[in-house]
Amino acid sequence: MMTEKELIIIGGGPAGLCAANSAAESGVKVLILERSPRLGGQLIKQTHKFFGSEKTYAKTRGFDIAKLLIDDVLNLSDNIEILCDATVVGLYPNHEITVYQKGIYQKYKAKSIIVATGASEKFLAFENNDLPGIYGAGAVQTLMNLYGVIPGQSIVMVGSGNIGLIVSYQLIQAGVKVKALVEAAPKIGGYLVHASKLRRLGVPIYTSTTIKRAIGKESVEQVETISLNEKWEMVPGTEQIIDVDAICISVGLSPLHQLLSMANVEMKYVNELGGMVPIVTEEHETSYKNLFVAGDVIGIEEASSAIIEGYLVGLIASKRLGKSHPNYETLIQAYHDQLTNLRSGPFGAKTRIGLAKLRGENHA
Amino acid sequence: MLDKTGIALPEQVLSRFPKKEFLAKAKAIIECYQDIPCNPCQTSCPFGAILIGDDINVQPKLIVEKCTGCGICVTSCPGLAIMLAKTEVDKAVFKIPYELLPVPKKNEVWRAVNRAGEVIGDALIDSVQSIPKQDKTYLVTVKTDLNLLYDFITIRSKDHE
Amino acid sequence: MRIEKHPILTFEEKKILHFTFNHQSMTGFEGDTIQSALHANGIKKLSESIEHHRPRGFYCAIGNCASCDMTVNNQPNVRTCITMLEEGMVVLSQKGKGVL
Numbered sequence: 001m002m003t004e005k006e007l008i009i010i011g012g013g014p015a016g017l018c019a020a021n022s023a024a025e026s027g028v029k030v031l032i033l034e035r036s037p038r039l040g041g042q043l044i045k046q047t048h049k050f051f052g053s054e055k056t057y058a059k060t061r062g063f064d065i066a067k068l069l070i071d072d073v074l075n076l077s078d079n080i081e082i083l084c085d086a087t088v089v090g091l092y093p094n095h096e097i098t099v100y101q102k103g104i105y106q107k108y109k110a111k112s113i114i115v116a117t118g119a120s121e122k123f124l125a126f127e128n129n130d131l132p133g134i135y136g137a138g139a140v141q142t143l144m145n146l147y148g149v150i151p152g153q154s155i156v157m158v159g160s161g162n163i164g165l166i167v168s169y170q171l172i173q174a175g176v177k178v179k180a181l182v183e184a185a186p187k188i189g190g191y192l193v194h195a196s197k198l199r200r201l202g203v204p205i206y207t208s209t210t211i212k213r214a215i216g217k218e219s220v221e222q223v224e225t226i227s228l229n230e231k232w233e234m235v236p237g238t239e240q241i242i243d244v245d246a247i248c249i250s251v252g253l254s255p256l257h258q259l260l261s262m263a264n265v266e267m268k269y270v271n272e273l274g275g276m277v278p279i280v281t282e283e284h285e286t287s288y289k290n291l292f293v294a295g296d297v298i299g300i301e302e303a304s305s306a307i308i309e310g311y312l313v314g315l316i317a318s319k320r321l322g323k324s325h326p327n328y329e330t331l332i333q334a335y336h337d338q339l340t341n342l343r344s345g346p347f348g349a350k351t352r353i354g355l356a357k358l359r360g361e362n363h364a
Numbered sequence: 365m366l367d368k369t370g371i372a373l374p375e376q377v378l379s380r381f382p383k384k385e386f387l388a389k390a391k392a393i394i395e396c397y398q399d400i401p402c403n404p405c406q407t408s409c410p411f412g413a414i415l416i417g418d419d420i421n422v423q424p425k426l427i428v429e430k431c432t433g434c435g436i437c438v439t440s441c442p443g444l445a446i447m448l449a450k451t452e453v454d455k456a457v458f459k460i461p462y463e464l465l466p467v468p469k470k471n472e473v474w475r476a477v478n479r480a481g482e483v484i485g486d487a488l489i490d491s492v493q494s495i496p497k498q499d500k501t502y503l504v505t506v507k508t509d510l511n512l513l514y515d516f517i518t519i520r521s522k523d524h525e
Numbered sequence: 526m527r528i529e530k531h532p533i534l535t536f537e538e539k540k541i542l543h544f545t546f547n548h549q550s551m552t553g554f555e556g557d558t559i560q561s562a563l564h565a566n567g568i569k570k571l572s573e574s575i576e577h578h579r580p581r582g583f584y585c586a587i588g589n590c591a592s593c594d595m596t597v598n599n600q601p602n603v604r605t606c607i608t609m610l611e612e613g614m615v616v617l618s619q620k621g622k623g624v625l
Contacts, residue, residue: 035588036607037558042587047533049442049499051402053420059404059440061499061533085607087588120589130592132569132582139586139606147561148528148536173464174528187367192398193443195370200518201464202481207368218580219569256589304401345399345421465532500533 001107005031007317008097008110010088010259013041014303015295015310016116017069022314023114024079026325031108032073032080033099035087039073040066041118042138043303045145047173048166051191055338056304063145069307091115091259093288112290112317115260116310119253119274119296124158127213133220137167137250144174152246156223157181158211162302164250165194171248172201179242182209182225184232191347212239214247223247255297260286272354273299279358284313292317299354301343308338366397371479377514381449382428387513390433390450390459394424396443408440435459439498449513456513457490462502466521468492474519476508485512487519527565544614559605559616560586560593571595571605572619595619 007023009016012034020030038044046062057065073080083101090098097108121136123129133152135143137159140151155176157168160183168178181198186208188195195205208228215222227238254275261267266279266287277298278286285292294313295306312335315325325331343351366372372395380393394405394414399421406416406424413430414437416422438446438461448459468474468489476487490505508516528536539554546563553562560583563571570580572595583593588607597603597616601623605616 037609049404049440049501051400051404051442053401053403054407058402059408059442059499064499120587121585123584130574130579130581132571132580134582134584136585136590139584142586142606143561143564144528145534147557147565148531148534149561149565150526150528151564152526173532175465175530188370191400191443192366192370193396193400193441193445196366196372196395196479197444199370200477200479200481202477202520205368205370219582302401341418341420342401344419345401347400348421463532465530467532 002096003106003108005029005108005110006321007031007112007114008033008108009114009116010091010097011041011116011118011295011297012039012082012084013116013118013295013306014043014065014069015118015306015313016041016114017073018307018310019114019116019294019314019317020080021069021072021076022311022325022331023318024073024076026315026318027323028079028318028321030080031110032082033086033088033097034082034084037085039070039082039084042141043069045138045141046303047145047170050304052302052304052342053338056307056342062303065303088259091263093263095290112292112321114292114294114313114317115297116293116295117256117259117297118306119255119300121249122252122254124211124249124251126211128216129214131214131216131220132218133216133245134214134247134249137163137248140246140248141167141170144170150174150176151248152220152244153177154179154244155246155248156211156225156242156244157248157250159183159250159252160185160188160190160195160205160207161250161252162190162194163253164248165190165198167248167250168198168203169194169201172198172203178203179244180225181205182211183207184210184228210234211247215241220245220247253296253300255300257297260293260297263288263291265291268358270299270354270357272350272357277358282359283316284309285316290317290320299351301351305339305342305351308335308342311335312339369480372397374514377479381514382426384451386428387449387451390435390448390457391428391431392426392433392437393447393449394426394437395445396423396441399423402442404440404442405437405446408436410434410436435503439501439503444501447517451510451513454510455507456510456516457505457507458516459503459505460518462504462519463500466523467502468504468519468521474506474521476506476512476516477518477520478515479517483520484515485509487516489519526567542610542612544610544612544616546616547618553610555610557610559595559597559603559608559610559614562610563605563616570618575621578620594623596623601625
């Protein structure tokens with residue numbers, strides 16, 4: 001049986017929720033499909049106050065932002081239907097979707113689709129990297145901040161991007177000893193204020209250092225680190241063994257592009273955006289008409305950007321369906337300005353270069 | 365240095381301190397050394413004493429004369445990169461953000477810690493403030509010896525050693 | 526390994542749920558995933574890899590990586606990191622690809 005819908009949004013994280021909000025306010029009937037048991041994506045486990053500007057909820061803690069965004073969507077329940085525990089397992093070029101929910105497969109067809117699947121954590125190759133006790137940094141956040149369970153008593157963090165730095169701080173808040181943070185690059189990757197926060201709490205930060213291997217039988221017991229030279233080669237003799245019962249890997253995210261690839265949307269590998277991303281127009285439309293994307297699935301950024309992109313794409317998709325938001329022009333301009341502002345500093349360079357690469361090809 | 369270790373250099377720290385004569389009253393010391401997209405310090409300041417401008421990637425600047433030492437920016441900064449500093453006869457008085465357990469209590473003596481995480485002396489807890497607006501970031505007033513003025517950054521419980 | 530006190534979060538007291546892991550009785554809380562309940566019981570090794578029988582724990586916690594797949598109530602390949610714990614669940618380490 002095929003259920004027909006006006007707009008289906010795949011993913012109930014910040015981008016998906018904000019897209020749903022814009023679309024519902026434009027008068028479009030929306031169905032949100034979320035694979036986890038609850039809405040909010042990765043925001044629900046962010047205990048830190050957010051950076052950015054007031055418009056993207058700066059200085060509000062992430063889980064409180066999630067509550068605000070979810071409440072906004074629930075208040076528009078006349079126009080928004082939500083399915084949680086609903087994994088999209090098939091996305092087809094004719095706007096058909098197969099959904100798996102609690103043992104049952106269902107088919108949907110939508111006039112328009114917004115893919116807001118977000119990203120997944122990258123992994124790292126090293127000896128014994130499959131031992132239990134080795135977690136993605138985001139997974140540790142989920143375990144601690146959502147379920148109130150700590151991953152271990154002492155830990156080494158691998159990677160100094162914002163996630164690695166923030167999760168290290170959150171581990172300390174949860175009572176876990178962070179014995180070291182190692183970073184393969186010669187410089188700290190994330191915001192230095194986060195690094196300083198850790199350092200003053202006594203966490204050593206070792207740049208030009210990586211993990212050589214994990215040691216343990218059934219689960220992690222120790223970690224061996226090693227220094228890297230300018231050519232990123234391991235320097236023998238610099239090994240250090242640290243007793244830990246958990247290792248946290250935070251070496252970046254890659255867009256969850258698999259559904260788009262399945263639908264045969266035109267894709268491109270753009271390193272600066274985190275991996276395979278769909279080729280899109282300025283309006284965030286993929287090579288298939290009325291198949292839009294928003295958030296990390298089109299390039300890894302902060303949640304603030306996903307929020308704005310969500311609002312933006314929700315408006316655009318709705319207009320295509322013949323339902324323009326009453327303040328369409330003003331809002332579009334405002335969201336574009338906010339994105340430009342967020343991306344204009346040194347930390348936005350990666351996104352700027354990535355998007356230029358993506359669009360350069362597109363226009364060629 | 366800072367971008368390898370997370371420890372700001374002494375000259376970086378000094379650049380964020382106003383001249384000594386201003387420190388008879390508490391002033392914000394804003395240790396944000398990097399252009400990141402963020403501006404709650406500017407928007408939270410009721411006195412317009414912190415300047416970033418329209419481009420939120422610019423580092424904040426303190427207009428010392430306008431700063432009243434109210435401490436609102438201290439608990440508003442998502443990076444916990446702001447504290448207040450003031451000098452008394454032979455003491456330095458700080459207001460710092462704190463988000464760990466246990467929460468310090470008035471009159472307790474904690475360790476004074478520097479930017480490298482090393483213990484540099486004692487810190488007397490003078491007051492602990494937590495109002496809903498601070499959203500669980502405690503504002504802790506501590507006193508240390510005056511010679512720790514440029515080195516002190518946070519406190520550590522004596523039980524945590 | 527439950528967090529008892531946290532400076533930012535409050536973990537409310539929740540209803541206790543009973544389940545078994547490899548025939549051993551355990552408890553978790555309502556609102557736990559199978560995986561978080563196991564972790565709270567100190568269980569890090571969930572299953573074994575298919576070919577080399579190496580121990581497997583969870584990695585991503587968002588239902589993406591399949592490292593936490595287990596057999597739950599006779600159903601194999603359940604993503605235990607996004608499946609909520611239910612009263613009386615029978616949770617087994619999975620060896621091999623699983624049989625329906």
